Amino acid sequence: MAHQWRGIVAEYADRLPAHVQETVVTLGEGGTPLVPAPVLSDRTGAEVFVKVEGMNPTGSFKDRGMTTAISAAAGRGAKAVVCASTGNTSASAAAYATRAGMICAVLVPDGKIAMGKLSQAIAHGARLLQVDGNFDACLVAARKLAEAYPVELVNSVNPDRIEGQKTASFEIVDALGDAPDIHVLPVGNAGNITAYWKGFREYAGLDAGAAHPAVATRTPVIWGFQAAGAAPIVAGYPIDEPETIATAIRIGNPASWAQAEDARDTSGGLIEAVTDEQILAAHRVLSAEVGVFVEPASAAGVAGVLALAEAGRVPQGARIVITVTGHGLKDPQWALRTPDGSDVQPVRVSADVVSIASALGLD
Ligand SMILES: *Cc1c(COP(=O)(O)O)cnc(C)c1O
Numbered sequence: 210m211a212h213q214w215r216g217i218v219a220e221y222a223d224r225l226p227a228h229v230q231e232t233v234v235t236l237g238e239g240g241t242p243l244v245p246a247p248v249l250s251d252r253t254g255a256e257v258f259v260k261v262e263g264m265n266p267t268g269s270f271k272d273r274g275m276t277t278a279i280s281a282a283a284g285r286g287a288k289a290v291v292c293a294s295t296g297n298t299s300a301s302a303a304a305y306a307t308r309a310g311m312i313c314a315v316l317v318p319d320g321k322i323a324m325g326k327l328s329q330a331i332a333h334g335a336r337l338l339q340v341d342g343n344f345d346a347c348l349v350a351a352r353k354l355a356e357a358y359p360v361e362l363v364n365s366v367n368p369d370r371i372e373g374q375k376t377a378s379f380e381i382v383d384a385l386g387d388a389p390d391i392h393v394l395p396v397g398n399a400g401n402i403t404a405y406w407k408g409f410r411e412y413a414g415l416d417a418g419a420a421h422p423a424v425a426t427r428t429p430v431i432w433g434f435q436a437a438g439a440a441p442i443v444a445g446y447p448i449d450e451p452e453t454i455a456t457a458i459r460i461g462n463p464a465s466w467a468q469a470e471d472a473r474d475t476s477g478g479l480i481e482a483v484t485d486e487q488i489l490a491a492h493r494v495l496s497a498e499v500g501v502f503v504e505p506a507s508a509a510g511v512a513g514v515l516a517l518a519e520a521g522r523v524p525q526g527a528r529i530v531i532t533v534t535g536h537g538l539k540d541p542q543w544a545l546r547t548p549d550g551s552d553v554q555p556v557r558v559s560a561d562v563v564s565i566a567s568a569l570g571l572d
Contacts, residue, residue, distance in 0.1 A: 214240035217273055217376040218280060224379065224411065224421065225277065225372055232283040234309045238265045238272035239376055243384045243530065248498040249511065253518040254525040258389070259511075260381060261501055263536030267329060269457075270374060270401060270534050271301035277373030278363040279305040287311060289360040293347035295397070295457050296326030297535055302363050303333035314360060316340045316347040321456055323504065323540035343451065345462045348398075365400025366464045374401055378408025379424075381530050388413065388425040390527040395509035395534055396433040396442065396480060397458035399465035405532070406431055406472035429530075431478035433469060434513035436506075440482040442469055454485045454543070457506035457535060483512040491515055492543060495533065502537030502544070 216235035218225060241264045249257035262270035279302070282290055289312040292302045299315040299322075306313035313335045317327070319342070330337050340347045348364060355362035365371065382388050388409055396402050406428075410416050414423025435443055439451030439459050448461035463469060473480050483491075488505050491512035496502045510531040517523050537544065545553045558564045566572055 213237075216276060217373060218276055221376050221379055224376075224417075226369075228284055229277040229280045229369055229372065232280055233276070234279045234283050234305055235276050236266035236272065236304060236308060238276050239380065241265060241377075241380070243381060244499075244501065246499045246531075248494065249514070249531075253514060253523045253529070255391075255514075255518075255523050255527045255529045257514070258385075258528075258530045259495075259499065259501055260377065260530055260532045262377065262532060262534050263501075263503060263507065267297070267301045267304050268325075268536035268539055269297040269301065270377060270532070271297045272305070273376055274365060274370030274373040274400070274404070275301040275305040275363065278367050278369040279309050279311070281369045282311070282361045282363070283309045285361075287361045289314065290363045291316070291351050291354050291360045292363045293317075293344060293351040294322075294330075295344050295459060296322045297457055297539070298364065299335060299337070300326045300329035300333070303330040303335035306335070307333045312336060314338070314354075316351050318343045318347055321459065323456055325539040325541065344398075344460050348464065364464070365398055365403075370400060371404045371407060374404030375408030375411065377532065378405050379412055382409070382412050382425045385528070385530075388427050388429045389530040390429060390524065391432055391478075391529045392429040392532070393432040393434070393510040393514055393529060394532040395455070395458050395506050396435050396469060397439075397460045397463065397506065399442070399463040399469035401532075401534070402431065402433050402472050403465045403468035406468075406476065428476060431472045431476040432510075432513060432517075433473065433478070433480040434509040435480065435482050436488065436509060437482040437484045442466060442480050443482045453488075455488050455504075455506035455509060456540070457504065458509060481513060483509055483516060487512040487516055489543060489548075493548070496537065496544060501533060503533045504535045504537055504540040505543055507533040507535045
């Protein structure tokens with residue numbers, strides 16, 4: 210084998226803390242494709258790429274932070290971890306904990322988890338508890354459990370998560386040769402926007418210490434997008450009953466709220482809201498025109514850029530990277546609905562070439 214990507218801890222060892230490197234628990238995460246999206250470039254007048262984080266081992270960017278969080282826990286001899294999750298954190302924690310021989314407890318909000326994610330957590334042997342409450346309530350409970358009992362918290366309030374997730378910024382700069390003009394991503398609990406900003410800053414030689422020469426000449430402007438029914442940072446106050454079909458960002462009181470505002474303000478960026486309709490329209494553009502299948506939350510960044518383009522707010526010719534955060538197979542039902550809300554019905558034909566050709570309009 211000429212070269213196989215070794216996972217982010219090995220690939221970016223010199224930029225990660227020593228304590229995550231003693232007992233490395235990896236499934237080969239990171240090294241995800243940065244895909245040019247000419248369709249989005251045409252629609253926006255910018256040069257647009259999508260960073261396809263659904264290509265991580267469990268199908269979302271959470272794996273970047275889970276390899277570091279579980280490695281650190283393993284290094285300390287931890288036997289059990291806990292997380293609150295809208296789905297992808299639990300899928301990832303369950304896989305990495307299994308790999309490390311640990312017990313994984315998962316607190317998920319009652320009835321609001323996409324089927325693909327639930328089945329992953331169960332398949333990997335997590336102790337899954339459906340909590341009578343929303344994500345924010347699950348996170349409060351998980352934090353208290355980790356304080357009072359011998360279990361480690363692996364939500365993104367764990368700084369090792371942020372360390373791992375910052376490597377996505379490194380990969381983007383490594384691929385493009387410098388930071389993009391604008392980096393765009395969905396915002397839920399706001400760990401990822403925190404991590405990207407940290408990574409871009411460190412690669413530009415800021416906050417990184419003398420041992421780390423600058424790789425990028427600059428940092429990008431950061432644009433974050435929340436779902437309109439779950440947009441506390443946009444509103445300026447917590448949302449008690451967040452509602453959106455984009456379950457991965459259905460969060461009313463983000464744990465990394467202040468860090469998200471810092472990324473926005475220090476970068477000269479913005480955090481705005483997109484409606485579920487805009488998210489589903491962007492989801493359709495990504496799958497039907499770009500060729501990338503994502504879960505609804507992952508389309509929020511694309512929805513935001515398309516909305517700003519329509520308002521004439523996208524700088525023409527700018528180089529823009531949009532992170533699409535999770536795989537479409539996590540929550541596949543949305544592809545089976547037409548824009549007017551009815552179910553897509555497969556066309557039935559008999560098994561002869563003439564009727565198949567006729568159904569395809571080839572005659
Ligand atoms: C976790 C998640 C998000 C939100 O990321 P935060 O770090 O919570 O802001 C967005 N999309 C997907 C697919 C996720 O799994």
